[in-house]
Amino acid sequence: MENIRIKMEAHLDDLTKPRGSLGKLESYCIKMAEIQGKVPPRVEKKGVYVFASDHGIATEGVSLYPQEVTRQMVLNILSGGAGINALAGGTGWEIIMVDAGVIGEEFPPDLEVKPGCTFVRARVGNGCRNSFKEDALTPEETEKALAQGKVLAQDAADRGLNIIAIGDLGISNTSTAAAMLVAAGFNIDDMVDRGTGIDKTMLEHKRHIIQESVKLRNSPKNGKAILQKLGSFDFAMMAGLILGLEGKGIACVIDGFPVTSAAYMAYMINPKVSDWLFAGHLSKVVGHKPVLDRMGLDPIVNLDMRLGEGTGAVIGGHIIELGVRAAREMASFSQAHVSGGETKEEKY
Template structure:
């Protein structure tokens, strides 16, 4: 808990002076004012994160992906066996899964972390921070202890800080865990006060006739555990998952170290909701990558007051949205650094003369 408390206390608001300087710089770049829209907003936000209007081109980037299994799988909330978590996580480090392929295409490094998968055998290339082999069944009691919830978050902080020491300037988050849309939907239900049936979705291929059962399991878990929606750690412990806790830790750790975090889809929204309860200032450090195709996605983003960069009708997870958004962030930075300036080009003299003639 000491690490979590220390990190949370060291999260400060974005540097407004740097944001204003970045906006002034954009206003001097040769283009109609604000015509590059979100690209301008992204770089101004990043200036506030870094505390400087000087942003390096193509900063070193990685996606930290956490893997964890879930006891609630026993309730029949997923059509797939839990073995899929481990089998697919091997593909995070060999470049064969969706996020790994997108990351490799865009020169983004993958950092894979076993935080709670079933199975004791290590996977080559995967960091072993296993808390234990999956959470408990949240439909019968808490998913984990409060101590394990804090431990999951602190693992995320530790891995984030390792990456920051290694020179990463933009960090994305991702995950894998069969059944993890169930705890994510539970977290959103608790935080929003909405009944699970209003926001539950298929996840990874659940038949439509099973949706009511999935919603019933989530509702039962919430009723049994009665998590306090204002206490992010309690919500994580009672109806969350280890990989969700790991992503919470990355968000908090990066915010305390003034590093932007590119969040992914629905599961990462649940992590952001918990991070917001722990320290609301942490949300200022997040760049939402895409609008997840999951049913509750828009509600979660509305609570977080976030507008994602992309809408690609994706719901893969893994960090795939973060991998797609990072090249757009690179493009925004490159334009910011390399466009000509009105103050340094003949067109600027012409426009100033023209506006003077027009009495502006």
């Protein structure tokens, strides 16, 4: 790994530019080279996995929107009408829409899917249970969701993807995310936010439900146990995908607060996951930054976004790709017959 870093730094320093002048783009290139084990790295195929599932805690009235919105938004994405469709289409990402546990009947087999989208039927259950009243998942369901996530990591490799993004879709998923993180040791006041825009009274109610859920479930500070007692099918599947990328040479860009909570569960299971993770953006949700900080991840952009769906992740991932393109396409000093390549100027 150290050898790859040295080679990548030397490659960047030989390009026709002052040393270090591409700033963080150079850091992203170095990390990509370490992930892929090649100098320079490449980004030729990208896919954003958007995980949809329903959360039992929604029945406690912690969101402005009813649960049927989850299903409706899955159909909206598959028909090309969501924010992620616009942003992924504009930056060259394929969308892989994953049903991890949406409430209701299975989606019909003849479902119309727009070009640029793939639909993956991976549901573990018909929405998870209400963690305010009982464990969200059974141990068997947790293992199944983690395993299905690892199947999707292999799917990414089979598709020949160099970089993936992860997005989320599910009513009340910020409540599930906050509960998991509080159980993991984060301060509840730093984790509970307005989500879809609830008022002060509803925010206090949400805080109470989350606090009591964590207390009642009494989970050990263990990523798998927290996913089982307070998590959801989609969060466990996201964690499994992240864990399953180990050794596959595929970088992963995570989106906002819900995805980052799932990534943190993966981090608790295997702290090495930070080596192949990038934080696509800094969400406007207040709890996002402390969790990224704990994993040592620096967000690529800060656009005050809080949409989810992988929208912030594809923007951040596009910036990584631009850095990689610069590293691959810029001429070296010798190739361009430009003087100054031997000058040992100071980086700043």
